[in-house]
Amino acid sequence: MVVEEGVNLRALNSFALPAVARRMVRIRSEADVRRVLDDPAIGRLPRLVLGGGSNLVFTRDPAGVVLKVEVAGMRLLQANDDAWIVEAGAGESWHALVEWTLAQDWPGLENLALIPGTVGAAPVQNIGAYGVELTDRFESLDAVDLVTGRTVTLDRAACRFGYRDSVFKGALAGKSLITRVRLRLPRPWVPVLGYQDLERRVAETGITAPDARTIFDWVCAIRRDKLPDPAEIGNAGSFFKNPVVTAEQCRDIIGRDPHVVHYPLPDGSFKLAAGWLIDACGWKGKSIGHAGVHDRQALVLVNRGEASGAEVLTLARAIQESVYGRFGIRLEPEPAVV
Template structure:
């Protein structure tokens, strides 16, 4: 097993922040990881799992051994009366996998098209967009314990999915429907993920952007491919391409409040963007809150708020010569935004990316 030293990480994080890994190992198979864990030097070493780097903010060089997940593979593993069960290696690009499922005739992931990152990182964050979350299509995953080398399988309940949350984001005991389980943060590496995609497919619409696309096109019964195309068009119009300008997508979670809290905010700001949830709570649009505080287009150093979508923080510097935004600048900007939103609305915004 080859372990590389002093590896630049700028190309491995979508914010394009300049940093280095003191040591990095590429994991393309279970055997690669087993060999690493058996190594007397690297087996006991602290480790950091890196997927597509689309949900991290690097604030300095990474001292733990970086495990760069590159496990490939896409296949249909089973069929039931109701579902196609498809599997992808953790290193597969998420959007490419979504495209592949549609090409094979397995709809269900189209609302999550163009989300950056890898398949293996998707369950960690419980990614979601336009009314569909990963947990809605999840079947199971295989992971490996980084301490024991044991491979294990988790179902949806064992993953303890929540809004942009899972068992992989927590350390120590984590309550689940079945009782107590061990939080898997920094303890496990996901190898493969399986999805149950419906044979009787129904479109998930209901979001204003998709409703506008329906109205503009005159298509009232869109196919999965049409929804996929619309989602791609909307995301490309609103969100910056990480290949062009560094970013980590939506930087803050949309906060959830009670009906009473929402009514109080509406009384002061009638235009607040909000959505009723099935559990009776109300989700507020974090981007609207940030925009209302005047942050769109503002910067701290080379870190800025994207002009077209206030929910996205960007690296305004090219970065290739070391003059791009630092992780410190990104977090200074994020904290200033959090303070503004709290002072005006009494809402505490929670960042989505992992700060390293």
């Protein structure tokens, strides 16, 4: 086990925010986690689990030790009549996994293309896009208990998935490190096209029965058009969750502003487009210090140069207050704040 000291984390978080890890250990196996826990010098220190850094806002240097997850590997575990079961190391790129499964002719993840971050972070956030969430394709995962050092396997029920939520943001927050994730890709494959942007692509192209690779290409093109590349301008993707409101609340908001973008959910509630709410409050393109709102997508906050985590939070809170004042809705941030 190699303990690195004084590691600059700016390049290890997609927002490119300044932070320095006093100590960092690269985790490439369950055994590496146990070595950290057994080490007399660092085993009892506070721990921050770091994947791709695509869902973090650093406001300070993390205390204790950073565990940089780099568990690698992708493989097919089973090819059943009703599904392909694939497994990937938590340190693998999520988008690389999507590309790999399609290259093997195992469709099912195409709607989740180009989501930044690692495989291990996907269950934490229950990532989702264009009509599909991770929970729809989830089989199980392995994680190391950061108290006992034991490896445990959790199924879908144990992960307690919700909208951009899981047990890893609640009861197991800071208490476990995901090492491997297994996904269930249904057979026969059925395309998911019920999202407005994809329906528009069907209408524009006349392709009414697209294959998985076509959907993958559409999703990548849509995301690249809407969302900034973190390699070019620091950001953490969608900064706020789309709020879910009751039918009565939705009617009230429509009564005040009939143009509000909203989507009905199976339980009778409605999901509102947070980006539209922010844009309606005049925030698109605005900045506080070096932190700004993206010019094309109001849901994305960006680092315009040398932004600090404090500037990002100041901007986020100002947006929250603005949206609450106009619509009576409190936006909830997606990224974790350190």
